[in-house]
Amino acid sequence: MSLNVYNTLTGKVEEFKPLVGNRVYMFVCGPTVYDHSHIGHARTYVAFDVIAKYLAYKGYSVFYVMNITDIDDKMIQRSNDIGIPVEDISKMYLRSFLDDMEALGVDAVNLYGKATEHIPEIIWQIETLIEKGVAYESNGSVYFEVKKFPGFGKLSNQKLDMLEAGARIALNVDKKNPEDFALWKTYKDGEPWWDSPWGKGRPGWHVEDTAISIRYFREQYDIHGGARDLIFPHHDSEIAIAESITGKEPFVKYWLHSGFLNMRGEKMSKSLGNVLNIKEMVKHNRPEVIRFFMLNTHYRSPIDFDDTLLNEARVAYERLEGAVEGLRHAKAGSSQGGSDTLGTYAMEARKRFIDAMDEDLNTREAIAVLFDLARESNKALAEKSASAFAVKDALDVFEDYGGVLGLFGPGGESAGVLDPLVSLLMEEREKARAAKDWEAADRIRDRLKEAGVILEDGKDGVAWHLVR
Numbered sequence: 001m002s003l004n005v006y007n008t009l010t011g012k013v014e015e016f017k018p019l020v021g022n023r024v025y026m027f028v029c030g031p032t033v034y035d036h037s038h039i040g041h042a043r044t045y046v047a048f049d050v051i052a053k054y055l056a057y058k059g060y061s062v063f064y065v066m067n068i069t070d071i072d073d074k075m076i077q078r079s080n081d082i083g084i085p086v087e088d089i090s091k092m093y094l095r096s097f098l099d100d101m102e103a104l105g106v107d108a109v110n111l112y113g114k115a116t117e118h119i120p121e122i123i124w125q126i127e128t129l130i131e132k133g134v135a136y137e138s139n140g141s142v143y144f145e146v147k148k149f150p151g152f153g154k155l156s157n158q159k160l161d162m163l164e165a166g167a168r169i170a171l172n173v174d175k176k177n178p179e180d181f182a183l184w185k186t187y188k189d190g191e192p193w194w195d196s197p198w199g200k201g202r203p204g205w206h207v208e209d210t211a212i213s214i215r216y217f218r219e220q221y222d223i224h225g226g227a228r229d230l231i232f233p234h235h236d237s238e239i240a241i242a243e244s245i246t247g248k249e250p251f252v253k254y255w256l257h258s259g260f261l262n263m264r265g266e267k268m269s270k271s272l273g274n275v276l277n278i279k280e281m282v283k284h285n286r287p288e289v290i291r292f293f294m295l296n297t298h299y300r301s302p303i304d305f306d307d308t309l310l311n312e313a314r315v316a317y318e319r320l321e322g323a324v325e326g327l328r329h330a331k332a333g334s335s336q337g338g339s340d341t342l343g344t345y346a347m348e349a350r351k352r353f354i355d356a357m358d359e360d361l362n363t364r365e366a367i368a369v370l371f372d373l374a375r376e377s378n379k380a381l382a383e384k385s386a387s388a389f390a391v392k393d394a395l396d397v398f399e400d401y402g403g404v405l406g407l408f409g410p411g412g413e414s415a416g417v418l419d420p421l422v423s424l425l426m427e428e429r430e431k432a433r434a435a436k437d438w439e440a441a442d443r444i445r446d447r448l449k450e451a452g453v454i455l456e457d458g459k460d461g462v463a464w465h466l467v468r
């Protein structure tokens with residue numbers, strides 16, 4: 001089956017076909033680096049990380065670019081508030097953002113593009129818009145004249161008068177019309193500035209994305225993603241800018257938008273005091289549990305965050321992980337013979353997982369498939385009925401799709417080292433017991449327990465498992 005995605009532009013689930021061959025150009029709106037990122041951001045970036053990884057898994061060659069907004073009103077405000085230059089604010093919080101992404105295993109982005117490193121591209125786009133008669137200069141600022149782009153609002157289906165109504169509140173005397181938006185903002189005292197044909201100033205927000213995406217992808221590309229609150233006016237404005245410049249539509253073939261993350265039923269916001277930073281969350285939770293928690297909801301649906309739900313997710317994830325550990329453990333000591341039933345089930349699970357992901361990247365459904373396979377694996381391992389091939393087939397499913405979802409990772413590496421080490425210590429303990437050196441035997445058991453490895457003496461010998 002081919003991949004189908006929900007396209008905000010058409011309002012339909014459509015078959016995914018890249019514009020050119022096998023190559024997928026994907027752009028996602030990045031953060032404004034004026035503060036630490038919160039878990040609402042994490043939700044968006046984990047969702048698109050998995051989308052990029054799944055596309056790569058399907059065999060597409062993905063080029064994934066994310067912009068970094070390192071100059072805008074919020075950056076300047078923050079700089080004034082804490083008395084640190086905008087440049088340093090940007091460095092500090094970009095580092096913080098990249099650390100957070102690394103902690104969460106978000107690593108599919110190929111290129112982060114800073115707005116301030118694309119000023120020539122931004123200026124070229126604004127000059128072109130002026131030449132085409134859709135933008136005008138006024139007192140050193142440049143505005144896009146929304147009325148000159150008749151298709152404005154095609155993504156959000158918002159009408160021009162709604163934009164006008166919103167803009168009227170912040171009426172700006174330099175603008176011809178209230179709905180016009182800034183492409184270039186003239187320099188004010190103490191603000192960072194760049195030279196331009198209109199004097200000193202800095203770029204507006206929407207044009208930064210089009211400058212970066214057209215720089216790397218050219219005039220049209222495959223996927224633009226972001227959180228759904230960016231559809232209007234941000235993404236509609238991007239379309240207006242790009243299509244006015246190139247005369248080609250659609251600027252982007254598939255627009256994908258992720259749902260919100262709400263805090264205990266409320267929108268997360270500074271004024272409500274319910275903002276939870278990624279750093280704070282990672283301090284108290286394993287990153288894989290956070291990913292699992294987010295991916296266990298479809299990317300377009302809202303997530304309601306609270307501690308009970310997160311705790312439930314942890315317990316559920318550990319159940320899955322337990323099955324994976326069990327398979328890894330069994331694989332190390334498995335022999336030939338036994339039944340292939342689990343292997344057949346694993347092949348079925350493979351197909352069901354792909355079907356779920358192909359239907360608008362339904363990670364929730366795909367995870368449910370993994371739970372079914374975990375149940376069958378646990379049963380087969382308890383009965384000791386599975387053949388070595390079957391164990392490998394089942395484990396491969398978890399490892400392949402764990403790679404797509406960013407789950408079951410570090411355990412794999414440590415388990416590879418852990419198995420022989422624990423076996424060695426178990427042998428030493430047996431030797432001590434044979435020599436009736438109970439003190440040494442107990443010491444090995446107790447020290448392993450401190451390290452989280454529990455030994456269980458049973459009638460078939462000694463088994464071990466990990467606790468976290």
Ligand SMILES: [Zn+2]
Binds near residue numbers: 028029030209234
């Ligand atoms: Zn953007």
